[in-house]
Structure formats: C-alpha cells, structure tokens
Amino acid sequence: MHASKERNVSIVFRQQNANKQHCAGVEALLMPSIPDHKILFTASRDSTVKRWDVSGPAPVLEASFEGHADWVNDLALIGDLLVTCSNDQTVRLWRAGSDNGQLLHTLSAHSDYVTRLAAAPDSRVVVSAGLRGEVFSYELEGGRNTRFQLRSCSGCEAEDPAEAHDEPCSVYALALSPSARLLAAGTSESLVRLMDPRTGRGVCKLRGHRDVVRCLAVNSCGTKLLSGASDGAIKLWDVGMRRCVQTFQVHTDSVWSLLSTDDSLSYVYSAGRDRALFRTNTQTCTSELLALEEGPVRALAVDPDARPAPSGGFTSGRVGLWAATECSHVNMWLVPAPGRHLHEAASLPATRPSTGSGDAASLTTATTVPEPAPDATATGTAAAAAAAVALLAGVRPTGAAALQSGRSFPALNVTPAAMVSRAEPIVRKPVATIPGIPGIVAHEVLADRRRVLTRDARGTVALWDVLTGMQMAVYGKVDFDAKRRELWEARSVPPWFTADHRLGCLSITLAPTSAFTAEEYAVKLGGYPGELPEEHKVNYGKLVLECVFAKWRFMLGQGPTGGEHCCISPGGSSDSGRSGSSRGMLLTGGARCSSGGGASGGGGGGGSGLAPSSVLPRHRHGRPNSCDSDGRGGSRGAEQQYYYDLWPKYWQCDTPPAVICTRADGQRWRRLLTSFDGSEAELYEVPTWVGDVVLRSASVAPLEAKITFFLLPAKGSNLPTLPITRLQAPHILEAHKVARYTSDKLKEHDIRLETLPGSLRPRVPLAPLECTGPTRPTAPACRLLELTCNGMAVPYDMNLAAIKKFLCRPGDDLVFHYGVRDPDRPAPAPLLGPSG
Structure with a gap:
C-alpha cells in the first residue's frame, strides 16, 4: 500500500446518541443462527458496526464496533470472529461476542475500496474483494492468504489482437461454497466468474446479465447459484451445466440483495432500488410482493422462525424479514411463512419461456411457467388475461380468474413498473424497527469558517460550531438556502479546513498546508476566563488539534518520560508566551505537568497575558473513559482529569467526536477523543506536524497574516495628512480600530473627532449618535469620524481582509479615506449580500 504524501487529520462531530444508533445508511446485515438467542449485526456508512439483541419485541443494542474510517460495506462471521470490510481499504477482525467491540487484527492488503466478503465457516476461510479486481483469500487457521487479480477482456472479441487489452474489473458480489472449493x-x-479460491484459477464465466452483478447466493454443495444484477433480473444457474436455468424479472430496477433460507434455493428473498421486497418460489414459478420500503433496500436478513413476542405480537409460523435502506434505521417485516398462498396479488404474471444463448428461460415479469396444457382452451387463457389486467387496474380477480394453488397467470406481457406500482403488498407496516439518527445530507460552510449549516435526511436544518464540536442551534424544517442567506456575513477567513458529510455526520479535515491559516482575537471569540490582552490571538487549527489530541497528550505525560514533551499552550494561542509560566495538564492527585520555560506557539505580536494555571478552573474532558472503543484500553478512573482547558465551555459534549488519521504506511485509523491510551506512536500513527503543534508548541503563525493599507484624508475634508500614511496590520484587525487610531492621531493636531464605541459597532449607515462623554461647551454634538473605501462607508465590524475582498476592486491597494461624517449626507453603505 502506498503511503499518503499528506497525512491529514479528520474530526467527525458525531450527533447526539450516535454511540447508540446509526446515523447513516446501513449497507449490510448479518443474522447468525444461535440457539436460544437472536442476534443481528448491522454495518453502516457511518463507519461503525453494531450488534443488536432482537429476540424481544424491541431491539436492544449490545455492542458497537468502532475502528473503520469509512463506510463498512459487508460482514461475515466465523465462530466468534466477526469480519468486516470497508472503503478504508481494510478488512478487520473483531471478537464478535465482546461487549466493547474488541478489535483483533487489521488486514490492509487492498489498495482500493473493499466491497464484499464471503466466508466458509467450517473451512475457516474468508474471501474479500473490491475495486480494481483485487480478490484475497484468507485461511484463518494457518494465517495464509492468496491474492489474485480479476481483469476484464474488453477487447477479447476484437478482430485485431493488437486492439485487445485487459483492465481490472470491480467486484460487487461474492459467494463462497461451505467447502471453500x-x-x-x-x-x-455483467457476468459471474467462477473460481477456485485456493489458487485463484478461473473455472468459467456465466454470461446472461445485461448490467453489473450486485448479489450472489450459492447452495451448500455448490451446484446451484443465484445472481441479481442492476438489470433487475434474478437468475438461477446450474453450476455443473454452466448455464442459466431460470430468469425471474420481478423487480423494476437494480437487485441489490438476495438470499435463500433453504439449501435447495426454492424460496428467494430479494430487494433493491425499487424498494420492493419479493419472495420468489423457483419451483412453482411465482412471486409475492411482501412489502414496500420507504427507500432503496441495501441489504436483507431473514429470521425463518419469528417466535411470538412476550406480548403475543408475533404470530407463530411467520418469517421475520429485516431490511436495511439508505436511511439510518432498519425495519423488520413479519410475513407469512412460505408454502402458503395468502395474497392473491402476490403471484405475478409471467411470459412463456424462451431459450437463448446460455439461458434456459428469459421472462418479462414474474418467472418461467410451464407451457399451457394441450387441452387449455383459448377462453380460459383469455379469462386469465382479463383477470391479470383487472389486477393491475386495482380490481381483485374472482372466480376462475383467481390464482389457483399459487400458480401464476399464463403468458402475458405486463411491464414490471405497472406491476409493482399497482400490486398490493402483503404487509403494510413493519412490526419492529431499529431506530437511527437521520444522517446529514447537505452542508454549507459559512463565511466565518467556524459555523457550518447542515440539513439532515428529514429536512431538519441545524447550525454547528466546529470550534466546540456541538450544535449551536436547531432551526427545524426550514428552507436551507433561505437560512444560508440569512446567516451570511461579509467575512473573509482563509479556508483552514474542508468539510464533508459522507459518514452521515459533519466532518472537517485539517491539512498541514492550510490548517493554521485562520486566527481570531480571543476577546472576539469569548469564553476565556480572566482578563486577556486585547491583542491576544487564537489560531483555529491549533485550538482544534489541542482539543482533539488532549487525551493522547495526557497519556504520553503519564508514561516514563513524564511531562518533558508537555510544553503546551492550551487554548490554541498563536502568541509568543511568557517564559516561566506554569501551564500544563492536570494529573492524577492534582500534580501538574509543567511546561517549565517552554513558550507557547509563536506568531502574533504581544504577550500571551494568560492567567497562571493555579487560578484557572479545572474541567474534565467528556465522560469517564470506562473502556476504549477499540478494545485496547481499560478504565483509568472516572475522576481522572486529563485535560486542562483555557476554554472550559468547549469540547465538553456528551457524544465526543472521533478522530480519523492515516498511519505512515497509508492505513487509516479511527479513535474517539476519549479512547487514546498513549500507545499511538508519533510519526507512525500520529503525524509529526500534529506532534509539533500539540506536544512541542511549534509556531503556527499564518505566513500572510498582515495587510498593507493607506490612510488618507477625504477630498474636501480639510483634515491634515497623517505623518505615516502607509501602514501594516493583522488581517483580522477590524475597522473600528483603524478609526480609533486615526482619531488618536488627529488629536495630536488638536482635531477631535469621536468614533463609535467599539462595543456597538453597528453597520453603516450609522444612526445619529449623541456623544456620551465630556464635550466642549461650544459643541452641541460630537463630530463623528467617517471612514470610506472606494467611495463607500466602511462598516466598523469588518476586518481588513473582508474590506479588501468586498470593498476594493481586484488588484487595487486598500485605501481608507477619513473625514467628518455629515448626518444629512453620509457616505453610501456598501451593497453586500450572499451570492447565489
């Protein structure tokens, strides 16, 4: 595996109760057969796997397996060994019965997404496959693995051999016989490849599908095979004859999941993009529409014996069908046991069988049916046809036209789309649901580069603060774009992070080249205890990293080296600190790991002005760490305080965020903030640039932190020119400070112009303001200083970077003109607003 050139750090701000529920679509289900116990495993796009006890009327969460850094695509179980695969290019082995989701081993042989798993429990063999045609076979007992590459022959049929070329073909479905042969x-x-998993040698290719093959199932002896594809077809193959013996066209769109509960493959449960859950009898050639889900179905699991609940809600002789969709929850549908025809609308019309290349039959609707008997009359056929048309029109057939003994109608050409939309499902509502949190489906980073507006799958709009890791406000189901325009501000902050929502939660990613480009004055942010100097700056990236790696830093301080690397500046300050101040982490028993004479992160001007640590309040980060989520740690005491924080209101959320990073070998890892145990080695697991900031307080001052501007008198103002007209200031300096500086310099020329109080700083146009301070007896009202840029009044709450972006022409220098504000004819206010 190739190591990443740039090892970024991602922070996943998990939604409330995300440790108890999924917050993104569920991609895979697994229901093993365990005596006297019903267990369901769910694998989600939120990068977690959860184990549920589903034996009672309401599912109960038993354990959560956290460690993958991307979507978890599939599951397999061998004894007490749970095997998972993910888009993070790894296959992970877990202790399936552990209470804390114990991770045993990580296999990182793949170089791209791992999409599917197949297991032979008796042989203890697992096969993984994914994009680029990579397939790996693992023998768990001997620890051996076999790699083989699947390559497509896109040019195999070319007349010119020179034009023939092969390319890797992606694998989207796997099935392994119990004997692992x-x-x-x-x-x-669009085909099925049969191979020997021990050697990777190809046996044959089964052709017949017209699109990507998405799901497979094989019987115990490996003689029959079921396949479902994006063409909407389900095919039954005879492996020995290497041909398709039946085709079932019951779905109107892609088939994403199919399984059979009996070894003869007599009954097939299937679902996919059309939201329909079907059960097809491959012997009688009939299909039943069991239920309709609210969204495309990603995975199925069957409980063949859904026992009655203690409340008596489950009827004996019924089947529990678990369905996972792109939503966060999982539903169980209680359907009649197979073998009984309980719903006349369940069996669907079929066409006459026809033979073709490789296929024993090809159907348009339900499945193949035998040829009509020689004595079948045209009248009977016409009556059956009329009954089918009436069924699709919403009229229930009766009499001779009704379905008999589960048989389907004779040959009719009926489009599957009309069939599914008008057919009546057997079950209308699920009897049990594993609830989930609606995943975030849209986000917008606001101009301050601190707040992010999100919308979840149910349309709820919320506002997040990435410096706190929590929601600031929940607006409900409002117009997302309207709320974005309402919250818009004329701000210019460098893009110090990138955001995404692919895991169903808001995530931000910090890169070493851009993480430290944004900073702000501490008094502007608020939340700090005690008095801070007005010029004290806080670097956003440094603040976030120190909060994220606080537990890691503390655990390193508990090691043999003590606190020799703990010369830190909590709170993300980018100012050069005063030497000798005691700033560190609170250790067990009140001992403090002091930084000695270490300085805080360099950068902005002025002293840090931080209060001594002895007078600052002590806060514990998050909840007690009772058990590490990856199974490597244990409890270190609920009262242990490991994070000394200059920003006590921050990072105290009930659901701590998760960290995703990349090791030196390119493998990605995931930890909760509370799960670090100090064994995460710098350079190998934690990038050096993170250690420099968190442990050694490296300088993180932005390279372009200052802006040059000119300060000139307005034309016709009769005000003098200041001695220095070309100045430099931090790009976060606000205009009211420029006005105050100008006013102070004019006083040296015995010209007194008042500026608006900094605490007010309203946007222009400015309302008439009476002077609240001492005035000269001859002056009935204060004369107010007015700053203009490019002929427009400068809003006092805009910083230099924003003024240069919104008020200056591209390429022009930033020039302020100062004059006396005319209440009757003030300078025009700039027309500022969101784009789009």
Whole structure:
C-alpha cells in the first residue's frame, strides 16, 4: 500500500446518541443462527458496526464496533470472529461476542475500496474483494492468504489482437461454497466468474446479465447459484451445466440483495432500488410482493422462525424479514411463512419461456411457467388475461380468474413498473424497527469558517460550531438556502479546513498546508476566563488539534518520560508566551505537568497575558473513559482529569467526536477523543506536524497574516495628512480600530473627532449618535469620524481582509479615506449580500 504524501487529520462531530444508533445508511446485515438467542449485526456508512439483541419485541443494542474510517460495506462471521470490510481499504477482525467491540487484527492488503466478503465457516476461510479486481483469500487457521487479480477482456472479441487489452474489473458480489472449493464473483463486466479460491484459477464465466452483478447466493454443495444484477433480473444457474436455468424479472430496477433460507434455493428473498421486497418460489414459478420500503433496500436478513413476542405480537409460523435502506434505521417485516398462498396479488404474471444463448428461460415479469396444457382452451387463457389486467387496474380477480394453488397467470406481457406500482403488498407496516439518527445530507460552510449549516435526511436544518464540536442551534424544517442567506456575513477567513458529510455526520479535515491559516482575537471569540490582552490571538487549527489530541497528550505525560514533551499552550494561542509560566495538564492527585520555560506557539505580536494555571478552573474532558472503543484500553478512573482547558465551555459534549488519521504506511485509523491510551506512536500513527503543534508548541503563525493599507484624508475634508500614511496590520484587525487610531492621531493636531464605541459597532449607515462623554461647551454634538473605501462607508465590524475582498476592486491597494461624517449626507453603505 502506498503511503499518503499528506497525512491529514479528520474530526467527525458525531450527533447526539450516535454511540447508540446509526446515523447513516446501513449497507449490510448479518443474522447468525444461535440457539436460544437472536442476534443481528448491522454495518453502516457511518463507519461503525453494531450488534443488536432482537429476540424481544424491541431491539436492544449490545455492542458497537468502532475502528473503520469509512463506510463498512459487508460482514461475515466465523465462530466468534466477526469480519468486516470497508472503503478504508481494510478488512478487520473483531471478537464478535465482546461487549466493547474488541478489535483483533487489521488486514490492509487492498489498495482500493473493499466491497464484499464471503466466508466458509467450517473451512475457516474468508474471501474479500473490491475495486480494481483485487480478490484475497484468507485461511484463518494457518494465517495464509492468496491474492489474485480479476481483469476484464474488453477487447477479447476484437478482430485485431493488437486492439485487445485487459483492465481490472470491480467486484460487487461474492459467494463462497461451505467447502471453500467454489468462489463466485459478480463483476462490473455483467457476468459471474467462477473460481477456485485456493489458487485463484478461473473455472468459467456465466454470461446472461445485461448490467453489473450486485448479489450472489450459492447452495451448500455448490451446484446451484443465484445472481441479481442492476438489470433487475434474478437468475438461477446450474453450476455443473454452466448455464442459466431460470430468469425471474420481478423487480423494476437494480437487485441489490438476495438470499435463500433453504439449501435447495426454492424460496428467494430479494430487494433493491425499487424498494420492493419479493419472495420468489423457483419451483412453482411465482412471486409475492411482501412489502414496500420507504427507500432503496441495501441489504436483507431473514429470521425463518419469528417466535411470538412476550406480548403475543408475533404470530407463530411467520418469517421475520429485516431490511436495511439508505436511511439510518432498519425495519423488520413479519410475513407469512412460505408454502402458503395468502395474497392473491402476490403471484405475478409471467411470459412463456424462451431459450437463448446460455439461458434456459428469459421472462418479462414474474418467472418461467410451464407451457399451457394441450387441452387449455383459448377462453380460459383469455379469462386469465382479463383477470391479470383487472389486477393491475386495482380490481381483485374472482372466480376462475383467481390464482389457483399459487400458480401464476399464463403468458402475458405486463411491464414490471405497472406491476409493482399497482400490486398490493402483503404487509403494510413493519412490526419492529431499529431506530437511527437521520444522517446529514447537505452542508454549507459559512463565511466565518467556524459555523457550518447542515440539513439532515428529514429536512431538519441545524447550525454547528466546529470550534466546540456541538450544535449551536436547531432551526427545524426550514428552507436551507433561505437560512444560508440569512446567516451570511461579509467575512473573509482563509479556508483552514474542508468539510464533508459522507459518514452521515459533519466532518472537517485539517491539512498541514492550510490548517493554521485562520486566527481570531480571543476577546472576539469569548469564553476565556480572566482578563486577556486585547491583542491576544487564537489560531483555529491549533485550538482544534489541542482539543482533539488532549487525551493522547495526557497519556504520553503519564508514561516514563513524564511531562518533558508537555510544553503546551492550551487554548490554541498563536502568541509568543511568557517564559516561566506554569501551564500544563492536570494529573492524577492534582500534580501538574509543567511546561517549565517552554513558550507557547509563536506568531502574533504581544504577550500571551494568560492567567497562571493555579487560578484557572479545572474541567474534565467528556465522560469517564470506562473502556476504549477499540478494545485496547481499560478504565483509568472516572475522576481522572486529563485535560486542562483555557476554554472550559468547549469540547465538553456528551457524544465526543472521533478522530480519523492515516498511519505512515497509508492505513487509516479511527479513535474517539476519549479512547487514546498513549500507545499511538508519533510519526507512525500520529503525524509529526500534529506532534509539533500539540506536544512541542511549534509556531503556527499564518505566513500572510498582515495587510498593507493607506490612510488618507477625504477630498474636501480639510483634515491634515497623517505623518505615516502607509501602514501594516493583522488581517483580522477590524475597522473600528483603524478609526480609533486615526482619531488618536488627529488629536495630536488638536482635531477631535469621536468614533463609535467599539462595543456597538453597528453597520453603516450609522444612526445619529449623541456623544456620551465630556464635550466642549461650544459643541452641541460630537463630530463623528467617517471612514470610506472606494467611495463607500466602511462598516466598523469588518476586518481588513473582508474590506479588501468586498470593498476594493481586484488588484487595487486598500485605501481608507477619513473625514467628518455629515448626518444629512453620509457616505453610501456598501451593497453586500450572499451570492447565489
């Protein structure tokens, strides 16, 4: 695996109760057969796997497996070993029965997304496959693995051999026989490949599908195979004859999941993009529409014996069908047991079988049916046809036209779209639900580069603060774009992070080249205890990293080296601190790891002005760390305080964020903020640039932190020119400070112009303001200083960077003109507003 050139750090701000529920779509389900116990494993796009006890009327969470850094795509179980695969290019092995989701081993052989798993529990063999045609076979007992590459022959049929070329083909479905002697792979070539998993040698290719093969199932002896594809077809293959013996066209769109509860593959449960859950009888050639989900179905799991609940809600002789969609929750549908025809609308019309290349039958609607008997009359056929048309029109057939003994109608050409939209499902509502948190589906980073507006799958709009890791406000179901325009401000802050919501939660990613480009005055942010100098700055990236790696820093201080690397400046200050101040982390028993004479992060001007640590309040970060989520740690005491914080209101959320980073070898890892145990080695797991900031307080001052501007008198103002007209100031300096500086310099020329109080700083146009301070007896009202830029009044709450961006022409120098404000004819206010 190639190591990443730039090892970024991502922070996932998990939603409330995200440790108890999924917050993104569920990609895979697994329901093992355990005597006297019903367990369901769910794998989600939120990068977690959860184990649920579903034996009672309401599912109960038993354990959460956290460690993957991206979508978890599939699950497999061998004894007490849970195997998972993910888009983070890893296959992970867990202790399936552990209470804390114990991670045992990580396999990082893949170089791209790992999409599917297949297991032979008796043989203790696991096969993983993914993009680029990579397939790996693992023998868990001996620890051996076999790699083989699947390549498509896109030019194999070319007349000119020179034009033939092969490319990797992605694998989207896997099935492994219990004996581990036959491996079936569904690929992007629209075919099924049969291989020997021990050697990777290809056996044959099963052709017949017209699109990507998405799901597979094989019987125990490896003689029959089921396949579902994006063409909406389900095919039953005879492996020995290497041909398709039946085709079932019951779905109107892609088939994403199918399984069978009996070894003969007599009954097939299937679902996919059309939201429909079908059960097809491959022997009688009939299909039943069991239920309709609210969204495309990603995975299925079947409880063949849904026992009655203690309340008596479950009827005996019924089947529990668990369905996972792109939503965060999972539903269980209680359907009649197979073998009984309980719903006349369940069996669907079928066309006459036809043979073709490789296929024993090809159907348009439900499945193949035998040829009509020789004595079948045209009248009977016409009556059945009329009954089918009436069924699709919403009229229930009766009499001779009704379905008999579960048989389907004779040959009719009925489009599947009309069939599914008008057919009546057997079950209308699920009987049990594993609830989930609506995942975030849209986000917008606001101009201050601190707040992010989000919208979840249910349309709820919320505002997040990335410096606190928590929601600031929840607006409910409002117009997202309207709220974005309402919250817009004329701010210019460098993009110090990138945001995404692919895990169903808001995530930000910090890169070493841009993480420290944004800073702000501490008094502007607020929340600091005690008095701070007005010029004290806080670097956003440094603040976030120190909060994220606080537990890691503390655990390193507990090691043999003590606190020799703990010369830190909590709170993310980018100012050069005063030597000798005692700033560090609170250790067990009140001992403090002092920084000695270490300075805080360099950068902005002025002393830090930080209060001594002995007078600052002590706060504990998050909840007690009772057990590490990855199974490597244990409890270190609920009262242990490991994070001394200059910003006590920050990072105290009930659901702590998670950290995602990359090791030196390119493998990605994930930890909760409370799960660091000090074993995460710098350079290998934690990048050196993070250690420089968190442990050694490296300088993080932005390279372009100052802006040059000119200060000139307005034309016709009769005000003098100041001695210095070309100045430099931090880009975060606000205009009211420029006005105050100008006023002070004019006083040296015995010209007194008042500026607006800094605490007010309203946007222009400015309302008439009476002077509240001492005035000369001859002056009935204060004369107010007015700053203009490019002929427009400068809002006092805008900083230099924003003024240069919104008020200056591109390429022009930043020039302020000062004059006396005319209450009758003030300078025009700039027309500022959001784009789009």
